[in-house]
Amino acid sequence: VLTIGDFARYGRVSVRMLRHYDQTGLLRPAHVDPATGYRSYSASQLARLNRLVALKELGFTLRQVRQLLDDGVPAEQLRGMLRLREAEIENQMAVSAARLAHVRARLALIAEETAHADVLVKPIPAVRVAELSGIARSMDPDSISPVVQDLFAELGCALATARMQPAGPGIAYYTDAEDEDHVVVHACMPVNDAPDSANSFSINDLPAFREAAVTLYAGSMDHCLPIYQALGRWIEQAGYRGAGPHREITLSCPPDRNQMVTEIQVPVEQVVGGQ
């Protein structure tokens, strides 16, 4: 025989919550005055309230709490639900930890008063491409740019000749040539179909990245060094390290190359035992 106010005080919940639990059938008052609508609760109902709050504390939704309270949930199923919750919470913590690392990376870059890029970490799916390769002197933009441009022009022609439609923006990536100093430039266009006949280009599947640090760069790739530096610093500050060859996605390639928009994707992995 407790008023809703006392019951709320003892249970350390709000009166509004008790009304909500009444409405939704989670916890009905022991008695409701038909004239005034006043709710009254019995002290023994505190046990149910306590259980309810405990389950909520574990992160179950009210819908789940209701199941657990009302249906005689067998221990086996309860175990299953708890294991699921365990995994969900672990996942949440991983997300929070990444977020925290990113916030701190940003703070660190501000403290250094250095240029910074807007970096995201996302998965990159695998993609089937038509690919042409060429050789450049070095990773220097002056050496790379003309080769990339020529390759994409050639690849565009070859695709048109083969009557294939590009299925997305161009992708460039780079590997070391066998002879030390040189660089192999790979120019790729996503495609959906296989070609009908033999062509100058090859069909490859670029692998997925589980995690890649991704940033956008607006401007000619002739002046891309600063963005790579900023990206590199960010990756370090956020507790990652590179995990493979990066890619450049040409999202927009207008005549004026200063208007180019390029997405840079660097596969990364978390540095374990970091900090």
Next chain:
Amino acid sequence: VLTIGDFARYGRVSVRMLRHYDQTGLLRPAHVDPATGYRSYSASQLARLNRLVALKELGFTLRQVRQLLDDGVPAEQLRGMLRLREAEIENQMAVSAARLAHVRARLALIAEETAHADVLVKPIPAVRVAELSGIARSMDPDSISPVVQDLFAELGCALATARMQPAGPGIAYYTDAEDEDHVVVHACMPVNDAPDSANSFSINDLPAFREAAVTLYAGSMDHCLPIYQALGRWIEQAGYRGAGPHREITLSCPPDRNQMVTEIQVPVEQVVGGQ
């Protein structure tokens, strides 16, 4: 000049999100066809989208993101906002960690197929009480119970005599007597006012607990040992340890003592370097 579909693909967001950002003014399309309502975006707007998504990733609300994007937020204020976010995320992680510990404690108790209590960890505020003390032979319920009952009866009379209203349910706690084996039993009733004159009881302030493991027990305190054992196991499993004398709050004390409802509060602290 991108359709909303392409813009969404490149930015790795949903079309619905872009419409939402348009509606709320976070990111307006570069152009909207007045006839059809078709939105078109410029590639350079990908930079703003990227920044937007990056800020959202840091956990800022869209309202905050809007500020950060539009108003020229000075570096100093940005630092402040990031520090605040850092604290918020740390807090979230602490909450998640506690939750995880509780889920695991429950799983462990299920695995042991042992009795379990619905335990919550909450702060307990300080409380001013009128207090009487007595001596009991040991912590055994048979020794404690009669002493507690007598003390509360006496205290009730004394309060009535002093014309003071109890401000809440009775609280009992226990300390060691100077001579080894005996126990000092403290019976307390919360009060608001100070007494007018001298009385048989004393006025004390029971300290707050920052964290206490709290559980409800329905039944006579004569048989409270199992619940204390279950509570003790839970505390251990969840990575806590006791941090002071526990209290028993008599939420309901009907004539039939088997109908009693008691809240047990054990102050706890987290075991550091636990697991």
Next chain:
DNA sequence: TTGCTCCTCACGTCACGTGAGGTGGC
């Protein structure tokens, strides 16, 4: 008579997801 507690609507929260129902260009 003044406080205090209780009541019932019902809107607001936050960032979209998800249909419903319909239109324009290849």
Next chain:
DNA sequence: TTGCTCCTCACGTCACGTGAGGTGGC
């Protein structure tokens, strides 16, 4: 003509918080 993309409402989500407006017992 069939798909595909685009459009505008507008409800649903989740667990309450927060008034608004009014009533019953000391």
